[in-house]
Amino acid sequence: AQKVTQAQTEISVVEKEDVTLDCVYETRDTTYYLFWYKQPPSGELVFLIRRNSFDEQNEISGRYSWNFQKSTSSFNFTITASQVVDSAVYFCALYNAGNMLTFGGGTRLMVKP
Amino acid sequence: NAGVTQTPKFQVLKTGQSMTLQCAQDMNHEYMSWYRQDPGMGLRLIHYSVGAGITDQGEVPNGYNVSRSTTEDFPLRLLSAAPSQTSVYFCASKGGGNQPQHFGDGTRLSIL
Numbered sequence: 001a002q003k004v005t006q007a008q009t010e011i012s013v014v015e016k017e018d019v020t021l022d023c024v025y026e027t028r029d030t031t032y033y034l035f036w037y038k039q040p041p042s043g044e045l046v047f048l049i050r051r052n053s054f055d056e057q058n059e060i061s062g063r064y065s066w067n068f069q070k071s072t073s074s075f076n077f078t079i080t081a082s083q084v085v086d087s088a089v090y091f092c093a094l095y096n097a098g099n100m101l102t103f104g105g106g107t108r109l110m111v112k113p
Numbered sequence: 114n115a116g117v118t119q120t121p122k123f124q125v126l127k128t129g130q131s132m133t134l135q136c137a138q139d140m141n142h143e144y145m146s147w148y149r150q151d152p153g154m155g156l157r158l159i160h161y162s163v164g165a166g167i168t169d170q171g172e173v174p175n176g177y178n179v180s181r182s183t184t185e186d187f188p189l190r191l192l193s194a195a196p197s198q199t200s201v202y203f204c205a206s207k208g209g210g211n212q213p214q215h216f217g218d219g220t221r222l223s224i225l
Binding site: 004006009033035043044045047050052091093095099100101102103104105106 | 144146148153154155156157158161163169171172201203205211212213214215216218219
């Protein structure tokens with residue numbers, strides 16, 4: 001069975017601070033895909049990034065960056081210079097060849113002005 | 114671009130009632146799935162389908178039935194609703210391989 005753990009249930013920062021959301025996963029598969037989704041207060045789920053198990057390159061997209069480390073089974077997400085609009089619940093998820101997408105419990109990020 | 118459409122958005126049921134949550138997608142995606150979201154537990158997979166006529170169980174299938182007669186539609190049925198099924202339900206679809214899932218806006222279901 002696969003598992004995704006987001007140990008931080010809630011994080012509160014002040015605007016312009018950097019914040020890192022942690023994600024640790026477990027799987028026996030050698031081929032898998034990792035995702036981050038954002039769920040703003042309005043409730044919809046927004047796809048942020050996908051990474052496959054063979055690509056350990058870090059990625060930066062604007063204020064967002066992702067650090068994938070296979071050696072520690074981690075796929076962490078950093079927001080630089082956080083903004084109030086970043087306030088949301090963020091989910092890390094793992095997809096395997098068995099067509100199962102497993103979500104972590106989510107991290108609620110609150111960015112205060 | 115409708116994407117994934119879920120109906121209804123809200124529903125209140127009494128224990129023992131039956132209900133069908135509708136899900137339709139217009140992206141010709143083969144893969145569709147249903148999740149429930151409970152506080153502090155993220156999203157959990159209920160059932161999924163890799164194509165018309167094919168369904169399979171996810172992590173929490175008990176109490177739910179699904180069918181997939183067309184590529185576009187993937188309804189979720191509660192045959193006898195229980196208070197433990199109070200949750201927010203999300204339907205999703207995706208293209209082949211490792212494509213990200215597209216989610217509907219969710220159905221908030223309360224069972225009294």
